[in-house]
Amino acid sequence: MAIKQLIKSTSGWLYLNSPVGRQQLQGAGVILMLHRVLSNDRAADLPHRNELCVGPKAFEHLLVWLRKHFDCVPLMEILQPNALRSERPRVALTFDDGWRDNAVNAFALLQKHQVPASIFLSTDFIGSRQRFWWESLGETLWGSHGDKARMHLIECLHARKHPLPVLLDDIDVERRSLALLHYLQGLKSLAPQELEELTDECPKDSLPQALDWHQVRAMEASGLVRFGPHGASHAILTGLDDARLSEEIRRSRDALNNGCNRPLPVYCYPNGDNDDRVRQQVADHDYPFALGTGTGIYRGDGDPLNLPRFGVSQRTARHPQLLSWRIYRGARP
Ligand SMILES: [Zn+2]
Numbered sequence: 001m002a003i004k005q006l007i008k009s010t011s012g013w014l015y016l017n018s019p020v021g022r023q024q025l026q027g028a029g030v031i032l033m034l035h036r037v038l039s040n041d042r043a044a045d046l047p048h049r050n051e052l053c054v055g056p057k058a059f060e061h062l063l064v065w066l067r068k069h070f071d072c073v074p075l076m077e078i079l080q081p082n083a084l085r086s087e088r089p090r091v092a093l094t095f096d097d098g099w100r101d102n103a104v105n106a107f108a109l110l111q112k113h114q115v116p117a118s119i120f121l122s123t124d125f126i127g128s129r130q131r132f133w134w135e136s137l138g139e140t141l142w143g144s145h146g147d148k149a150r151m152h153l154i155e156c157l158h159a160r161k162h163p164l165p166v167l168l169d170d171i172d173v174e175r176r177s178l179a180l181l182h183y184l185q186g187l188k189s190l191a192p193q194e195l196e197e198l199t200d201e202c203p204k205d206s207l208p209q210a211l212d213w214h215q216v217r218a219m220e221a222s223g224l225v226r227f228g229p230h231g232a233s234h235a236i237l238t239g240l241d242d243a244r245l246s247e248e249i250r251r252s253r254d255a256l257n258n259g260c261n262r263p264l265p266v267y268c269y270p271n272g273d274n275d276d277r278v279r280q281q282v283a284d285h286d287y288p289f290a291l292g293t294g295t296g297i298y299r300g301d302g303d304p305l306n307l308p309r310f311g312v313s314q315r316t317a318r319h320p321q322l323l324s325w326r327i328y329r330g331a332r333p
Helices: 003-017 018-024 039-047 056-069 075-079 101-113 133-142 147-159 174-187 194-200 213-221 243-257 276-284 314-318 321-331
Strands: 029-032 090-097 115-120 225-229 265-267 287-290
Touching: 003 018, 003 321, 039 056, 039 276, 039 314, 075 090, 075 213, 090 101, 090 314, 101 115, 101 213, 115 213, 115 243, 115 265, 133 147, 133 174, 133 194, 147 194, 174 225, 213 225, 213 243, 225 243, 225 265, 243 276, 314 321
Parallel strands: 029 090, 090 115, 115 225, 265 287
Antiparallel strands: none
16 A cells, blocks of 8 residues: 555544544544445456445445444435434445446345445346446456457447547556546546447347346335435436426436335435436435535535545545545545
């Protein structure tokens, strides 16, 4: 661990274990944001996966650490706490998008450690073979689907005037992965239609990327996991006109109502993007709460339609003390 990280993790540890830290966090809620849990940690270590993916060993390490320092509670217990509160700070886990690996890799570990979680589904993807563009484009460019597929996609990107940076051919794996991360971030601004067309140029995986409704219901039946909407098509809500915005929220709400027994009254903005207009529409569709991606801890004040969360990467899951450092930063007045 680099010296700077060591200082952060030590300060974070001290904070969680000091009277000041414990007092500041008393009654406060910490909401964590995750996306994927891969089947191996080495794959999750690379920079272009690190932000959205954790490996099973790191994830289990995080769960054990959380149970040691926090009360791990369902999200609604942070948003609508009952009168009985323990001294310890509370933490709730959330997962965005609805990746299949949430059922395949994460669920068994959540059960083993009895940690509740909420999963927010981009409902068009659930039970379909529709693919998330950043996963398909990213892994095809990384070469996970072979050289032929990679070259084909590169040609398509060239033809559409999105040439790849030279660094994407760097001999160093870390640098190559970092270059890919930056390149994918740059593609976020393309029109959804174009991203979909590019995704169609990628080879199809043998398994769907997203959960299906059977998996959703099986996890819900355990009593440990609840579900809420994360858009229908994962379109960035602030970019939609009023009619499309309303349609997107309604479609995702209806899908949840059909597919789950007890969907959460919490919306989760794709990419975290929201503004006054989006928040109003979400409220008009009967959601009293919504999750953004701004960091901070929740004390019952602040805008319930733009709740803060702390993102968890493979790095922070491996070194959860880094998370306590960020909580400390978020907790400071
Ligand atoms: Zn998302």
